[in-house]
Amino acid sequence: MALYSDKVMDHFRNPRNVGVIENADGIGEVGNAKCGDIMKIYLKIDNDIISDVKFETFGCGSAIASSSMATELIKGKPLSEALTLTNQAVTEALDGLPAHKIHCSVLAEEAIRNAVKDYYDKNGIDYDPDMFKNCNCHHEHDVQE
Amino acid sequence: MKIYADNAATTSTSKAAIEAMLPYMDAICGNPSSLHSFGQEAKEALEQARADIANELGCTPREIYFTSGGSEADNQAIISAAKFGERKGKKHIISTAFEHHAVLHTLDKLKKEGFEITLLDVHENGVVTAEQVAEAIREDTALVTIMYVNNEIGTIQPIREIGAVCREKKVPFHTDAVQAVGHIRVNVADDNIDMLSLSAHKFHGPKGIGVLYCKLGIPLVNVIEGGAQERGKRAGTENVPAIVGMAKALKDANSNLDCDNAELLAKRDRLIAGLSEIPHSALNGDREKRCPGTVNFCFEGIEGESLLLLLDDKGVYASSGSACTSGSLDPSHVLLAIGRVHDVAHGSLRLSFDSSITDEEIDYIIKAVKDVVEYLRNMSPVWRDLMAGKRQFIL
Numbered sequence: 205m206a207l208y209s210d211k212v213m214d215h216f217r218n219p220r221n222v223g224v225i226e227n228a229d230g231i232g233e234v235g236n237a238k239c240g241d242i243m244k245i246y247l248k249i250d251n252d253i254i255s256d257v258k259f260e261t262f263g264c265g266s267a268i269a270s271s272s273m274a275t276e277l278i279k280g281k282p283l284s285e286a287l288t289l290t291n292q293a294v295t296e297a298l299d300g301l302p303a304h305k306i307h308c309s310v311l312a313e314e315a316i317r318n319a320v321k322d323y324y325d326k327n328g329i330d331y332d333p334d335m336f337k338n339c340n341c342h343h344e345h346d347v348q349e
Numbered sequence: 350m351k352i353y354a355d356n357a358a359t360t361s362t363s364k365a366a367i368e369a370m371l372p373y374m375d376a377i378c379g380n381p382s383s384l385h386s387f388g389q390e391a392k393e394a395l396e397q398a399r400a401d402i403a404n405e406l407g408c409t410p411r412e413i414y415f416t417s418g419g420s421e422a423d424n425q426a427i428i429s430a431a432k433f434g435e436r437k438g439k440k441h442i443i444s445t446a447f448e449h450h451a452v453l454h455t456l457d458k459l460k461k462e463g464f465e466i467t468l469l470d471v472h473e474n475g476v477v478t479a480e481q482v483a484e485a486i487r488e489d490t491a492l493v494t495i496m497y498v499n500n501e502i503g504t505i506q507p508i509r510e511i512g513a514v515c516r517e518k519k520v521p522f523h524t525d526a527v528q529a530v531g532h533i534r535v536n537v538a539d540d541n542i543d544m545l546s547l548s549a550h551k552f553h554g555p556k557g558i559g560v561l562y563c564k565l566g567i568p569l570v571n572v573i574e575g576g577a578q579e580r581g582k583r584a585g586t587e588n589v590p591a592i593v594g595m596a597k598a599l600k601d602a603n604s605n606l607d608c609d610n611a612e613l614l615a616k617r618d619r620l621i622a623g624l625s626e627i628p629h630s631a632l633n634g635d636r637e638k639r640c641p642g643t644v645n646f647c648f649e650g651i652e653g654e655s656l657l658l659l660l661d662d663k664g665v666y667a668s669s670g671s672a673c674t675s676g677s678l679d680p681s682h683v684l685l686a687i688g689r690v691h692d693v694a695h696g697s698l699r700l701s702f703d704s705s706i707t708d709e710e711i712d713y714i715i716k717a718v719k720d721v722v723e724y725l726r727n728m729s730p731v732w733r734d735l736m737a738g739k740r741q742f743i744l
Contacts, residue, residue, distance in 0.1 A: 264654035
């Protein structure tokens with residue numbers, strides 16, 4: 205379909221890293237079923253390296269593809285690098301997303317940041333709270349009734 | 350296998366309609382307004398088509414106005430009734446919450462001009478009642494406009510009874526019958542209809558052509574100004590080939606109505622039964638009061654766009670009322686109107702087919718939908734939470 209790039213369709217049809225990590229070191233969940241998209245990221249951390257990552261997504265084609273691509277981009281990388289992952293990087297790696305689907309890549313970025321924060325919180329690791337403040341999500345998740 | 354299951358969006362133009370149209374694209378290419386023979390031949394075809402369509406609808410040819418389609422007909426009908434109502438100090442319009450946007454957005458525009466709009470509840474089964482209409486009619490009601498068949502869920506409204514109520518209370522009654530004409534029996538006289546919109550491409554006619562039926566004595570205002578075509582009520586050179594094709598398609602559709610087609614009804618029921626086997630799913634709209642070719646389901650825990658894309662990969666072409674496919678943040682207003690909450694409305698699927706569908710194709714669709722729903726549920730955190738009891742099932 206012309207709506208999405210071949211890259212998006214590839215990651216949608218053959219998503220990488222789908223699933224759950226039992227006893228994950230960090231879990232991040234963002235989105236809202238009311239809005240039609242929820243992403244959940246599971247991280248396995250060894251010596252500050254993301255040794256494994258899995259995702260579950262309820263959402264449209266670009267939400268699934270964004271999750272898949274985002275997990276590929278951080279797998280095997282240090283946490284510090286995962287925290288620099290932007291939604292633009294996810295979108296570019298997918299050869300672009302339609303304008304009204306950009307929020308899917310934002311969700312992927314946020315889910316990863318939330319998972320890292322969860323890991324820090326669980327392990328009592330100090331961090332600069334400002335690192336997790338800059339949510340640039342343009343998507344209104346708390347839609348009115 | 351390739352199965353087109355989106356006939357409520359549009360149908361293929363029938364071979365017979367195409368054949369009927371062709372001469373009016375070259376050999377008889379005249380403008381019906383021209384006095385020469387070429388023009389007059391086109392004029393004859395135009396008037397024959399008008400007479401044929403009038404005959405199919407149960408009205409006179411003078412009551413048929415050709416438009417660009419259902420949306421234009423809806424706009425003109427509603428705006429006309431509003432303008433003439435306003436002259437008598439009547440600025441109240443009754444409709445339903447699940448009309449097509451051609452109706453709802455026109456009503457929104459009138460609301461900004463000071464009209465009061467009452468949108469009737471369509472209940473969980475997607476059917477409004479004549480009693481609701483009777484109760485809602487006021488001294489200042491200028492129009493009742495209620496669709497014949499809902500385009501997303503396929504439920505049939507009690508148009509004849511609603512029309513009778515409107516006649517009794519002397520309120521003009523318009524129906525958007527775009528999804529009804531050519532599929533179920535529609536007769537404007539029997540059904541007490543004052544104004545009706547139809548669109549040819551929903552019954553195997555060409556796209557871009559439709560009709561506004563307007564009963565004699567009900568005044569119309571122009572939406573498109575210009576020449577004196579359509580008795581001065583709709584300017585623009587008539588699309589003669591499309592009009593001829595529409596008349597042919599309508600005659601053919603009415604001579605073999607879907608609602609009389611027992612095989613088609615059995616196939617629809619087979620599809621409903623098959624999809625109902627999927628746990629935590631629900632048919633949208635009344636089980637009985639529905640048109641023959643439309644089936645709409647919600648599946649909990651998944652989202653409709655990914656469902657459509659994967660069905661497309663399997664050769665099943667359908668549609669959904671999810672937010673992602675509507676291009677807005679909200680899922681279909683029709684599903685919300687019948688009380689589906691956002692969470693499950695996002696996971697909807699509309700399959701709409703014509704009489705050419707086979708049992709084998711129905712079985713293929715059932716299998717494909719089952720497989721895709723299961724696959725998507727297996728990667729859905731919502732489904733995991735539902736299964737783990739962390740979230741309550743809605744369906």
